[in-house]
Amino acid sequence: FAWVVEQFEKTPELLESIDVEQVKNYSEQLQLVYGTVSPIIEDEESHFWALSLPLTPVIFYSTNAYFNLVTNITTGKIHKSITSRSPQELKRNQLEFIYSLILEKLYNFSSFFNRDIIHSLEDEKTGLTKYFKLGLDARFIEIHATQPLPELKLEDLNFGTSTPGESLQLLEQKIPLDMFRFEGFGITNITDVTAEYAVENIKDIILTESFYEDENYYDRVIESLKALVERNDVEFGVIPVLQVNNKLIFNDTDCSNSKLLSTARECGTGETTYLDLAHTYFKNPKQLFFRNVLQEDYSKHPHLKMLAERGIVSYALLPVYFNNFLAGALEVFTGEPGILDEALLSKLEPAIPLMAQLLKNNIDQFNNNIDQVVKDKFTAVQSSVQWKFNEAAWHYIRDGHVQDRQREIEDIIFEKVYPLYGSIDIRNSTVERNASTRTDLAVQFNILLDVLNR
Secondary structure, three states: OHHHHHHHHOOHHHHOOOOHHHHHHHHHHHHHHHHHHOOOOOOOOOOOEEEEOOOOOOEEEEOHHHHHHHEOOOOOOEOHHHHOOOHHHHHHHHHHHHHHHHHHHHOOOOOOOOOOEEEEEEOOOOOOEEEEEEEEEOOOEEEEEOOOOOOOOHHHHOEOOEOHHHHHHHHHHHOOHHHEEEEEOEEEEEEEOHHHHHHHHHHHHHHHOOOOOOOOHHHHHHHHHHHHHOOOOOEEEEEEOOEEOOEEOOOOOOOOOOHHHHHHHHOOOHHHHHHHHHHHOOOOOOOEEEOOOOHHHOOOOOHHHHHHHOOOOEEEEEEEEEOOEEEEEEEEEEOOOOOOOHHHHHOOHHHHHHHHHHHHHHHHHHHHHHHHHHHHHOOOOOHHHHHHHHHHHHHHHHOOOOOOOOOOOOOOOOOOOOOOOOOOOOOOHHHHHHHHHHHHHHHHHHHHHHHHHO
């Protein structure tokens, strides 16, 4: 460090303010700054690092990696996706950061604004959206007040009781920026957070979207999985474990997101393929990985032939567990050779628990549909014969009558069964019971609202 200080002492003009246009004359000193504040093991060709004017998005020195990331090498212009955010949003983020530093450096208040800024950028090689976190290091920025600082108290700023926008407006009124002078330089670090962002995106989709209401539900999940593995030429599918009375069944709708089953359906063997897979794979689930789908695999895994005929050259089937119970399987496949390997599959590990939740939601929704049909079409059912009504409800759903609720469900008949005890059913008892339940709930909710108000 003494040697670095010695080199800067040879250029005393740097102790004063200089025009940004003159910075290019001090490339050796700027390289020393980079070498001093950056980890020794960092590779400049992969380290997204830059120096900027204090609190101003004007970059005057950067690594090659940073320049190539934000700039089109051919035209020299900044990528559009970098500047795709609205000017109002960019200005608000900048003001939040500036006031955060002022409160921290001059008032000794901890930061109340989120300093993490996420930018999206389309990868020109893969066509996928990548996400980067912009970190701003303000250690070398000095803030000087040009007039006496007004007194500020935390309670005056209403942090925690008002929106960030309202707090920002209050700060602009009490301590306007024109009463400060900023010196030094900022350090910008960019970190690739695509994997973390993809996992969070899947989590948000699962938590906020209704399974059947959003027709692009699975498409959005698959896009996030592609971002996670950083390949646009890798596809995904899911196969849920659906059961009625503890017996595996094939539901064409819920299994349509599987490449294997959709291919089998096109060949007219969708249900047969699923049941064959269920009786072999689901009984002894384990990871199946075919780096290259070859003819010698057809005898042991007949379904691979159908996939190969559709141009699939690599295929993997991964069991997915929810609370130690098999919820289904995740398919990973591609039509491009030499892409699917163990390293790519390992990138999926952070998303596997979320895929388990997605499959569990699928199973729960299917079971809820069964229960709803039973409740809609029958009176109260004794648990000892519930299985028979579940079967009828499943047949009703399978045959596509759910949308046409006027159609009658099949009759429930027990062959060669003689009752030892009988009772008279009351007509419309289910309707009356449901109406009473609803009235009772309304009374309880009104009481609850009164309690909350009090």
